[in-house]
Structure formats: C-alpha cells, structure tokens
Amino acid sequence: MNIDFDKTNGLVPVVIQDEQTLEVLMLGYMNKEAYDKTVAENIVTFFSRTKNRLWTKGETSNNFLHVKSIALDCDNDTILIKVKADGPTCHTGARSCFNTSYNQNFIFELQNVINERYDNPSADSYVNKLRKKGLNKIAQKVGEEGVETVIAALAETETDLINEASDLVFHLLVLLREKNLSLEVIAKNLESRHK
Numbered sequence: 178m179n180i181d182f183d184k185t186n187g188l189v190p191v192v193i194q195d196e197q198t199l200e201v202l203m204l205g206y207m208n209k210e211a212y213d214k215t216v217a218e219n220i221v222t223f224f225s226r227t228k229n230r231l232w233t234k235g236e237t238s239n240n241f242l243h244v245k246s247i248a249l250d251c252d253n254d255t256i257l258i259k260v261k262a263d264g265p266t267c268h269t270g271a272r273s274c275f276n277t278s279y280n281q282n283f284i285f286e287l288q289n290v291i292n293e294r295y296d297n298p299s300a301d302s303y304v305n306k307l308r309k310k311g312l313n314k315i316a317q318k319v320g321e322e323g324v325e326t327v328i329a330a331l332a333e334t335e336t337d338l339i340n341e342a343s344d345l346v347f348h349l350l351v352l353l354r355e356k357n358l359s360l361e362v363i364a365k366n367l368e369s370r371h372k
Contacts, residue, residue, distance in 0.1 A: 181253040182209050188224060189254050193234075193266065196245040196259040197289075197361075198282030202266040203274040205234070207256065219244045221258060240264035284346065284360065291354050307351060315355050318348045 180189060188206040195202055205223035207215065211231050214222040221242035225232035235241030242260040249256055267274040294304035307315055322345035329338040353359060 178247070178249050179253055180209075180212065180249060180256065184252075184254045188226070189256055191221075191223065191256045191258060193221065193242060194257060194259050195282075196261055197285040199259075200273055200277065200282060201275055202242075202260070202262060202272070203234075212256070215244060215258070216247070221260060234266070235263060238264070238268075240266065242266070284350075287347065288350055288354070288360050291350050295354055304351060308355065312355055315348070315352050319345065319352050322348050 182189060187208050189208075189212075191205045191207050193202045193205065194200065205221075206226060207222075208224040211222045211224045214231065214233075220233060220235070221244060222231055222233040224230070233241070241263045242258075243263070244258055245261055246259045247256060248259075265272055267276075291304055294302045295308065298305040298308070307318065322341065326338065326341040326345045329341040333341075350360070353363070
C-alpha cells in the first residue's frame with residue numbers, strides 16, 4: 178500500500194471495524210513502524226500519541242485485534258482495518274469506544290455462538306441437544322417457529338411476535354450451520370437478487 182504518512186506528519190488515522198458486524202470499534206493512529214508491525218504480526222499495533230511509543234492493542238488486556246483485511250482510502254491517508262476482536266475493544270470494557278446503545282449486528286455474534294457450540298459441544302447446550310436430534314428435527318423446529326411467527330403476527334401482541342420471530346431466526350441460524358451455510362452466503366445471495 179502506498180500510504181501517505183508525510184501528508185499527516187508521520188501519523189495516519191486508522192478506523193477499526195468488526196469484520197462481521199461492520200461496527201466501528203475504535204479510532205487510532207499509526208506511523209510507518211506501527212503499520213509494518215501490524216502487517217507482519219496480523220495484530221493491530223498503533224502509535225500512542227500520549228505514550229509516544231508503539232502500542233499493541235491488547236498488550237495489557239489480552240483483548241487483541243486480529244487483522245482480517247486492510248484498506249486504504251482514496252487519498253492514501255486513512256486506513257480501515259477489519260478485525261476479529263478477542264474481547265471488548267474499549268478500555269472501559271465496552272464493545273466499542275463509541276458507546277453504541279446496542280449491538281446492531283448481534284445476529285452475527287449469535288451465529289458465532291452457534292458455531293462455537295458446534296465446534297465445542299457442551300452437554301447442557303440447547304444447540305448441542307438440538308443438533309443431536311439431527312437435520313429433520315432442526316428443520317421441523319424452523320417450520321414450527323415459522324408457523325408460530327405467523328400466528329403471532331395475525332392474532333397476538335407485538336411482544337409475542339418479537340419473541341416468535343426471534344425464535345425463528347435462531348432456529349434458522351442453527352439450520353444454516355447444520356447445512357454448513359452462513360449469513361454471509363445468504364446476504365450475498367440477497368444482494369445479487371437486489372441488483
């Protein structure tokens with residue numbers, strides 16, 4: 178990448194974004210040395226303006242930011258890094274330094290939880306219990322929740338509809354995982370249909 182460090186006195190702003198949810202997690206700054214270290218280690222390292230040194234995010238908290246992709250803006254003076262975060266990004270313990278009121282893309286995190294349950298089954302996990310019953314039972318649950326969602330939409334309260342729709346989405350995510358599909362595949366398909 179042809180990053181223009183000279184334009185901004187040796188430091189460029191770096192936007193850190195969650196690779197799946199696209200939520201902006203934080204803003205930091207890099208000099209060339211921090212950028213090179215980030216690329217070499219695939220862990221985000223900034224130049225701390227207050228400490229006047231390189232600072233790897235997570236060096237004290239272990240909440241590292243694992244690099245998934247790096248992009249440069251059209252002026253070559255701002256970097257966008259998509260990451261997988263090991264934990265909260267903000268020093269306050271919040272998911273994001275921007276204190277968003279809720280995780281607007283929690284559905285991707287839920288998909289990750291389901292994947293984790295598949296990869297590391299636990300006897301008391303509902304996902305594991307459902308998985309043991311097999312594809313037919315998982316598909317049946319999606320059908321049941323679909324019908325319950327329709328009934329709630331037609332004859333029950335808004336709260337009932339929200340709860341049934343939530344159950345439907347959850348079971349659909351389990352079905353997609355059972356078939357080795359993901360929300361990303363569905364999103365790409367919907368995007369291609371939209372064109």
